[in-house]
Amino acid sequence: MPHKVSSAGQPARRDLANAIRALSMDAVQAANSGHPGAPMGMADIAEVLWNDYLRHNPGNPEWANRDRFVLSNGHGSMLLYSLLHLTGYEDFPIDQLKNFRQLGSRTAGHPEYEPGGPIETTTGPLGQGISNAVGMAMAEKMLAAEFNRAGHEIVDHRTWVFLGDGCLMEGISHEACSLAGTLKLGKLVCFYDDNSISIDGDVGAWFTDDTAKRFESYGWQVIPDVDGHDSAAVTAAIEQASADSARPTLICCKTIIGFGAPNKQGTAATHGAPLGDDEVTAARKQLGWEHAPFVIPADIASAWDGKERGAAAENAWNELFAAYSDKHPELAGEFRRRMAGLLPDDWSDFADKAIADIAAAGENVATRKASLIALNAFAPLLPEMVGGSADLTASNLTKHDGSVPISGDDAAGNYIWFGVREFGMTAICNGMRLHGGWLPYAGTFLTFSDYSRNALRMAALMKIQIVLVYTHDSIGLGEDGPTHQAVEHTASLRLMPNMSVWRPCDTVETVVAWRYAIERQNGPTSLVLTRQGLPHQERTAEQISDIARGGYILKDTDGVADIILIATGSEVALAVSAAAVLTADGVKARVVSIPCTDVFEAQDANYRESVLPASVSARVVIEAGVTALWWRYAGPAGQIIGLDRFGESAPANKLFKHFGFSTDNVVSIAKDVLN
Numbered sequence: 055m056p057h058k059v060s061s062a063g064q065p066a067r068r069d070l071a072n073a074i075r076a077l078s079m080d081a082v083q084a085a086n087s088g089h090p091g092a093p094m095g096m097a098d099i100a101e102v103l104w105n106d107y108l109r110h111n112p113g114n115p116e117w118a119n120r121d122r123f124v125l126s127n128g129h130g131s132m133l134l135y136s137l138l139h140l141t142g143y144e145d146f147p148i149d150q151l152k153n154f155r156q157l158g159s160r161t162a163g164h165p166e167y168e169p170g171g172p173i174e175t176t177t178g179p180l181g182q183g184i185s186n187a188v189g190m191a192m193a194e195k196m197l198a199a200e201f202n203r204a205g206h207e208i209v210d211h212r213t214w215v216f217l218g219d220g221c222l223m224e225g226i227s228h229e230a231c232s233l234a235g236t237l238k239l240g241k242l243v244c245f246y247d248d249n250s251i252s253i254d255g256d257v258g259a260w261f262t263d264d265t266a267k268r269f270e271s272y273g274w275q276v277i278p279d280v281d282g283h284d285s286a287a288v289t290a291a292i293e294q295a296s297a298d299s300a301r302p303t304l305i306c307c308k309t310i311i312g313f314g315a316p317n318k319q320g321t322a323a324t325h326g327a328p329l330g331d332d333e334v335t336a337a338r339k340q341l342g343w344e345h346a347p348f349v350i351p352a353d354i355a356s357a358w359d360g361k362e363r364g365a366a367a368e369n370a371w372n373e374l375f376a377a378y379s380d381k382h383p384e385l386a387g388e389f390r391r392r393m394a395g396l397l398p399d400d401w402s403d404f405a406d407k408a409i410a411d412i413a414a415a416g417e418n419v420a421t422r423k424a425s426l427i428a429l430n431a432f433a434p435l436l437p438e439m440v441g442g443s444a445d446l447t448a449s450n451l452t453k454h455d456g457s458v459p460i461s462g463d464d465a466a467g468n469y470i471w472f473g474v475r476e477f478g479m480t481a482i483c484n485g486m487r488l489h490g491g492w493l494p495y496a497g498t499f500l501t502f503s504d505y506s507r508n509a510l511r512m513a514a515l516m517k518i519q520i521v522l523v524y525t526h527d528s529i530g531l532g533e534d535g536p537t538h539q540a541v542e543h544t545a546s547l548r549l550m551p552n553m554s555v556w557r558p559c560d561t562v563e564t565v566v567a568w569r570y571a572i573e574r575q576n577g578p579t580s581l582v583l584t585r586q587g588l589p590h591q592e593r594t595a596e597q598i599s600d601i602a603r604g605g606y607i608l609k610d611t612d613g614v615a616d617i618i619l620i621a622t623g624s625e626v627a628l629a630v631s632a633a634a635v636l637t638a639d640g641v642k643a644r645v646v647s648i649p650c651t652d653v654f655e656a657q658d659a660n661y662r663e664s665v666l667p668a669s670v671s672a673r674v675v676i677e678a679g680v681t682a683l684w685w686r687y688a689g690p691a692g693q694i695i696g697l698d699r700f701g702e703s704a705p706a707n708k709l710f711k712h713f714g715f716s717t718d719n720v721v722s723i724a725k726d727v728l729n
Contacts, residue, residue: 126183181224189485229478604653
């Protein structure tokens with residue numbers, strides 16, 4: 055059951071809710087931009103939830119056992135900012151609300167996640183907030199299964215979500231909510247703002263789904279026809295939701311968008327535009343709110359202030375955790391480490407040895423298999439690693455020897471059967487990482503990264519750590535043909551700010567890439583991997599160390615090179631083969647492997663010059679994908695062997711030869727460049 059907070063002695067609930075309405079319409083009006091409709095329509099629901107049920111501590115937004123609140127309909131951001139201000143979060147003083155949507159303010163047009171802050175996730179692209187919330191609820195359930203002990207349930211909190219018609223129209227909501235029902239996420243409670251209005255007007259012309267039946271079919275508890283402006287009805291619905299521990303709950307709240315604006319409420323005019331000075335004045339009169347803009351009277355401010363009860367809730371949990379620590383000191387230490395996002399103390403030495411052992415083994419395997427080798431090497435030290443695949447486990451090789459799949463009845467595990475849900479999978483992983491305690495990774499074919507594109511963008515925008523395992527990376531896929539052959543995808547991922555993209559050439563580069571992804575905590579990492587087997591490349595210890603710099607000299611020549619062959623992934627072996635032929639013909643050829651362009655470009659200028667000296671203008675770049683981004687390395691005197699078209703259906707070896715990825719062609723083009 056939720057931990058209900060007494061509301062005795064408070065002002066009338068409607069007055070408390072009207073504080074949200076007033077702040078929201080005032081801020082939107084001051085900015086001359088924004089969405090007042092949802093905050094005004096959902097204010098009564100928010101008042102009940104935040105004052106009576108939501109466990110949080112404004113004095114410590116990072117409290118591990120806080121409830122998570124997600125505003126999936128993020129355009130209604132002033133609802134959240136009003137709540138954060140009213141309940142006492144110091145980063146949201148009234149001046150921040152007055153600067154809504156202004157440069158440098160924390161009150162952006164849509165809620166933006168900041169590490170350590172009270173906004174749990176960046177929302178705005180509809181459907182992703184609820185999907186993040188599914189990940190958060192999964193994280194809570196799995197951590198509880200791992201760490202809780204009888205009498206010491208240190209992981210025990212809920213995930214609450216506000217969402218609207220737009221979130222439910224988006225396909226990602228189907229993906230994530232279906233899985234939530236299967237996994238029986240009983241601590242996930244969603245409030246559906248059923249106001250029948252979206253930007254284009256009354257949704258009856260384009261959204262006639264029976265939402266209740268849809269969610270019932272997913273295995274959710276559905277509470278229909280709740281009056282979202284009746285606090286007693288909302289309270290009863292929350293109590294009913296909280297009594298069902300085996301099913302997530304959708305509370306369908308009938309509301310009036312822009313509630314209180316007498317001439318515009320219930321219409322799309324309140325959705326995404328200021329009400330206007332006259333309507334704001336009329337709304338104040340309608341609501342009985344006689345206070346000046348941005349003024350909250352003392353009694354209402356005091357009733358909203360959540361610092362004292364938040365501190366009491368956290369202190370009670372701290373006492374529980376202290377008793378837990380006394381009885382289970384190792385578990386308590388592990389829980390602290392994981393919630394802080396720290397790697398084990400012996401991680402660096404452990405990783406060094408794993409890489410050295412894998413390099414010594416020198417296996418010739420596909421890099422997707424090399425990825426599994428890396429997982430098997432690293433996962434034993436990292437119980438926080440949780441992974442899955444979009445119904446391609448046997449192809450992506452994401453299930454390592456220590457993987458234990460979870461289910462609705464047993465959440466004690468670290469592997470997730472995501473099903474064919476690439477977009478939902480990625481957004482869920484974002485939510486798990488945002489929750490804390492887990493390092494998520496997710497697998498699919500590289501060509502299907504397109505399905506999850508906006509969730510990847512959100513991970514990069516929030517600078518959160520997830521690992522994307524993308525296999526079958528090029529025409530090397532072969533017979534499945536151009537629908538499955540990724541040509542432009544690696545380049546498009548490289549274009550995304552803060553997305554680190556690795557395309558390793560063998561087992562050693564793959565395990566180094568995995569180490570980088572595990573250590574990098576300020577953004578997502580994509581691992582682009584082959585289906586086909588690749589040869590092991592011999593390296594010195596110094597070269598192995600240089601892999602982590604994103605680009606390095608793999609094969610060199612005596613003296614100054616005549617030409618530099620630059621390659622990634624499966625084409626590195628081709629560059630090595632061509633260099634051998636060129637060397638036999640008296641050409642001094644250097645081979646440079648650049649598994650990660652973004653990491654290489656972050657190196658100091660002296661290092662980059664040592665790898666790619668400006669004095670050597672004869673260069674050939676080889677990658678089985680689009681060529682556009684490689685000209686900065688090839689230069690005006692160089693050439694690129696790439697693929698600026700879609701592939702064909704045929705065996706991989708025939709495709710590579712057909713499209714010019716052969717030793718003879720590389721040698722021929724290299725000589726043309728030299729001449």
